[in-house]
Each structure stands twice: as structure tokens, then as C-alpha cells.
Amino acid sequence: MRAVWAIACGMIKELIRKKDFYVLLIFMLILLGFLSYQNFFDIGGVSRYVRDLGYSLVMFFSFITAVTFTAKQLPSEIAARTIYPLLAKPLSRQTIIMGKFFGGVLVSGLSFTIFYAIFTGFYMTGGEGKSLVLLAQGYLFGLLFLCLVTALVMFFSNFLTMSANIVLSFLLYISIGGLADSLREIALFSKGIISVLYGAIYYFLPHLEFFDLRTRITHAWDPLPLWVVFSLSGYTVIYCCALLYLSGYMFERKRL
Amino acid sequence: MRAKSIAIAIVCLFIAGFLAVKIDLYDQIYAIDHPESDVPVFMRFLGEGRSIVSSLSILQADRYFHGGVGHFSDEHEKGIAIAEQDPKIGESPDEHILTDLSPFNILFRLSDEIDVTEHVHLHGDQVKEIIPWLYYAAEIDPHNIQAYVLTGFYVCDRLGKVDQSIAFLQEGLRRNPDSWELNAELGRIYFQHIKNYEVSAQYLSRAWALLQEAPHDKFQERYVLSFLARSYEAMGRDDKAAPFFDRIKELFPKFNI
Numbered sequence: 001m002r003a004v005w006a007i008a009c010g011m012i013k014e015l016i017r018k019k020d021f022y023v024l025l026i027f028m029l030i031l032l033g034f035l036s037y038q039n040f041f042d043i044g045g046v047s048r049y050v051r052d053l054g055y056s057l058v059m060f061f062s063f064i065t066a067v068t069f070t071a072k073q074l075p076s077e078i079a080a081r082t083i084y085p086l087l088a089k090p091l092s093r094q095t096i097i098m099g100k101f102f103g104g105v106l107v108s109g110l111s112f113t114i115f116y117a118i119f120t121g122f123y124m125t126g127g128e129g130k131s132l133v134l135l136a137q138g139y140l141f142g143l144l145f146l147c148l149v150t151a152l153v154m155f156f157s158n159f160l161t162m163s164a165n166i167v168l169s170f171l172l173y174i175s176i177g178g179l180a181d182s183l184r185e186i187a188l189f190s191k192g193i194i195s196v197l198y199g200a201i202y203y204f205l206p207h208l209e210f211f212d213l214r215t216r217i218t219h220a221w222d223p224l225p226l227w228v229v230f231s232l233s234g235y236t237v238i239y240c241c242a243l244l245y246l247s248g249y250m251f252e253r254k255r256l
Numbered sequence: 257m258r259a260k261s262i263a264i265a266i267v268c269l270f271i272a273g274f275l276a277v278k279i280d281l282y283d284q285i286y287a288i289d290h291p292e293s294d295v296p297v298f299m300r301f302l303g304e305g306r307s308i309v310s311s312l313s314i315l316q317a318d319r320y321f322h323g324g325v326g327h328f329s330d331e332h333e334k335g336i337a338i339a340e341q342d343p344k345i346g347e348s349p350d351e352h353i354l355t356d357l358s359p360f361n362i363l364f365r366l367s368d369e370i371d372v373t374e375h376v377h378l379h380g381d382q383v384k385e386i387i388p389w390l391y392y393a394a395e396i397d398p399h400n401i402q403a404y405v406l407t408g409f410y411v412c413d414r415l416g417k418v419d420q421s422i423a424f425l426q427e428g429l430r431r432n433p434d435s436w437e438l439n440a441e442l443g444r445i446y447f448q449h450i451k452n453y454e455v456s457a458q459y460l461s462r463a464w465a466l467l468q469e470a471p472h473d474k475f476q477e478r479y480v481l482s483f484l485a486r487s488y489e490a491m492g493r494d495d496k497a498a499p500f501f502d503r504i505k506e507l508f509p510k511f512n513i
Binding site: 221 | 320324325363367369370372385387391420421
């Protein structure tokens with residue numbers, strides 16, 4: 001556990017040292033500030049579009065942080081041959097995978113927390129239908145989303161180069177919502193083997209769209225029932241465990 | 257050597273600055289001569305894609321009007337005007353299918369629970385939330401007439417900002433001088449809200465003239481003519497109003513004027 005923590009701490013130091021996070025933070029502050037000071041025909045209290053774009057920015061920037069930081073971990077360690085001293089500590093390959101995963105979650109979770117705090121400030125200052133429960137759910141779902149993304153990127157980095165990993169992760173992020181909806185509809189409205197096949201693909205896919213509470217937060221819909229929150233937490237834990245186990249398994253068999 | 261490099265850099269910067277001022281001046285003069293091409297600089301990079309982005313912005317406004325939920329057009333085929341319907345209308349047809357799902361089909365159930373599918377409409381003051389998207393639709397593509405007309409309608413009729421609505425529509429007209437829709441909308445606002453029948457008749461006459469040159473249906477013709485005829489009627493010029501009423505009667509024999 002100490003080794004996992006040490007690897008994760010190294011990644012946090014990297015986040016503080018590198019400029020990526022600060023650029024995203026400043027960009028977000030400027031954009032949200034600009035949007036909230038826009039005046040449309042002297043109509044006061046227009047807030048939903050700020051919430052909408054603000055939440056989207058928080059999720060997207062956190063996703064960028066999670067993907068870019070996690071995707072470079074294994075390939076850069078292997079390319080720079082710094083993986084050998086790590087393995088010689090001795091650390092098992094499973095421990096390295098776990099360390100990199102926790103590091104990725106901590107780094108993106110920390111960025112997400114800061115982005116979300118800024119978003120919360122804008123959310124609380126304007127508009128109707130403020131819900132702290134929904135805001136808390138949004139925060140929890142954001143963290144779960146980052147866990148799943150980090151595990152996914154960790155898994156991909158076993159067999160993809162850093163750039164291919166980033167591109168694939170972005171493609172998944174952009175297309176998963178529409179793809180999952182289509183698969184669900186085909187599975188629901190067809191019969192026999194087609195329904196089973198599409199249903200199986202639907203179950204197999206990582207459902208990143210489940211964590212998106214943008215519509216609920218923007219348009220002040222009711223918070224989700226507790227069973228959904230628990231089910232989604234369970235889903236994330238199971239999916240992450242499976243991906244990390246597979247990552248460790250593949251990394252153990254990898255020739256370095 | 258170093259001093260020479262710095263001097264060259266300063267001269268280059270000076271030339272670039274001088275060119276930038278000249279280009280900006282040229283752009284401003286061009287925009288005055290060609291109001292239809294007056295687009296913010298940061299939007300120009302979108303090229304012809306602007307019209308697509310602008311249409312998407314209108315769709316987003318429609319989504320906002322429905323509480324962020326997409327809807328099917330047949331859900332509105334009851335013949336009731338959107339704004340007059342109950343704020344909470346019902347559930348999406350999709351929900352009835354999902355109630356038959358097995359409780360073990362957990363991911364489908366989760367997806368169903370997380371997605372918002374209720375069909376609602378914004379009501380009262382809440383309508384203001386769609387304005388940014390309509391405004392940006394017009395800003396992104398200054399030739400998106402629908403964006404101007406919708407913004408004008410909501411800002412004036414739903415939010416009571418008559419002057420701002422007129423100014424916005426006039427800006428649209430400056431960029432699209434041959435739009436009958438914008439002339440008609442301005443004429444309607446002058447007729448219904450300002451009660452300045454002379455100005456409304458001017459705009460509507462222009463709309464009527466432009467409409468005849470554009471493809472249109474009889475409902476659009478009736479829309480322009482009814483306001484035009486009533487404007488003349490309100491000015492006490494029944495002789496001018498009569499041919500327009502006759503034309504409406506010709507288009508819709510059963511229509512009660």
C-alpha cells in the first residue's frame with residue numbers, strides 16, 4: 001500500500017509541476033466569467049446556459065487531465081527505462097498498475113475538485129432551482145467517472161501507444177452516449193439473436209454517459225434516487241476492478 | 257549581432273502592427289458597404305459551417321424550452337400552441353416500453369432512471385433561459401432569419417422587452433434587407449405593441465412586396481395581409497384595407513375576418 005501511495009504522490013507532484021492544469025483552470029475561469037457577465041436584452045437572471053457550459057467544461061477538463069496524465073505513465077516509464085528501478089525495488093507489476101491508477105484518480109480527482117468548486121460558486125450565485133443534493137451527486141458522479149476513465153486508459157496503455165490511447169479515449173468519450181442509445185434501442189426493439197447480441201455489446205461497453213448529470217443540474221430536475229447512486233457506484237467499482245485485473249495480467253506478461 | 261537581431265524584430269513588429277491597422281480599417285469599411293457580411297471575427301473561422309452551428313443553437317434553444325429534454329415533433333401535433341400548453345405535459349413514449357423491462361436488466365433500468373424523459377415546457381419568466389441560444393444563433397449566422405424572428409418574438413411577447421426586440425430585429429433587417437419575415441415581424445410588433453399603425457403599415461407593405469417575390473404558402477400570406485389590412489383599418493383608411501381583406505377572403509373563404 002505504501003508503494004502504491006508513493007507512485008501516486010509522484011503523479012501529484014507532476015500535476016503541480018506541469019503547466020497543463022493551470023492553463024485549463026485559467027481558461028475555465030475566463031470563460032465562465034465571460035459567460036456569466038453576458039447581458040441579453042437587459043434580461044436578468046439568465047443562468048441555465050452558464051450552468052450547462054460550466055458543467056460541461058468541468059467534466060471535459062477533468063477528462064483531459066485524467067487521460068493525458070494516465071496515458072503517458074506506462075509508455076514514458078518504459079521508454080525512459082525508469083520502469084526497471086521500480087521493478088527492482090522490488091515492486092510487483094500489479095502494484096505498479098495500482099499505483100499508476102490511484103495516481104491518475106488522485107490527479108484528476110484533485111483537478112476535478114478545484115474545477116467543481118469554481119463551478120459551484122457560479123451555480124450558487126445565480127438562477128433558480130439550486131439543489132445541494134444534486135450538486136453532491138454531480139460531484140460523486142464526477143469522481144466515479146474519473147475512476148472509470150483512468151482504469152480504461154490504464155488498460156489501453158498496455159497495448160496502445162500514448163497518442164493512440166488518447167485518441168481512442170476521446171473517441172469513446174464523444175461517441176459513447178449516441179452509440180449506447182442506438183444499441184439500447186436496437187436491443188429493445190428487436191428480437192432473438194440480434195437483441196441478445198446488441199444487449200451484450202451494450203453491457204460490455206463502459207457507460208461514461210451514465211455519469212453525466214448536466215441536464216439535471218442545468219434544468220433543476222430532481223436528484224436521482226439512492227438506489228441509482230449505489231448501483232452506479234457498484235457498477236464503477238466492478239468495471240474498474242475488472243479493467244485493473246486485466247491490465248495487471250497483461251502487464252505481467254509484457255516483455256520489457 | 258544581438259542588437260541587430262533586436263532591431264530587425266522591432267522593425268518586423270512595427271510593420272505587422274501597421275498592416276494590422278490597415279487590415280482592420282479595410283474590414284470596417286467593407287462591413288459598412290456590405291452589412292450582410294458583417295460577422296464577428298471569431299466566427300469567421302467557421303466558414304460555411306456557421307449556418308450548421310447556428311441551426312444547432314436553435315435546436316438547443318428548443319431543447320431548453322423542453323427542460324433540456326429532446327422531443328419528437330409528433331408530440332406537438334395536438335394543434336395547441338406550444339406556449340399555451342400545460343408546463344408539465346407527460347412522459348416520453350419511450351418510458352412505457354421500459355416499464356415492461358425485467359428488474360434484472362439493471363443497466364437498461366439505470367439508463368432509464370438517469371435520463372430525463374419527462375415532457376415539460378418552460379413557462380412564464382423561465383422562457384428567458386432560451387434567449388442566449390437564440391441570440392448566439394443570430395450572431396453566428398447573421399443570415400439565419402429564423403433566429404432573428406424567434407428572438408424578436410420571445411424578447412417582445414414573452415419577456416416584454418419591446419424596444420430591445422425592435423432594435424434586434426432592425427439589426428437583422430440591416431443584415432438581411434430583403435427578408436419579408438423580418439419586415440413582417442417588425443410590422444406586427446409596431447401594430448400590436450407600439451400601436452404605431454403608420455410604421456407598421458410601412459414594414460408590412462414592404463413585407464408584402466417581398467413576399468410576392470419569394471416562395472410562400474397562403475398561411476404566410478394571410479399573416480402579413482391580416483396585420484397590413486388591420487393597420488390601414490386602424491388609421492381609418494378602409495379604402496386601402498379593403499383589397500387586403502378581399503385577398504384574405506379569397507385565400508380562406510371560410511375565414512371569419
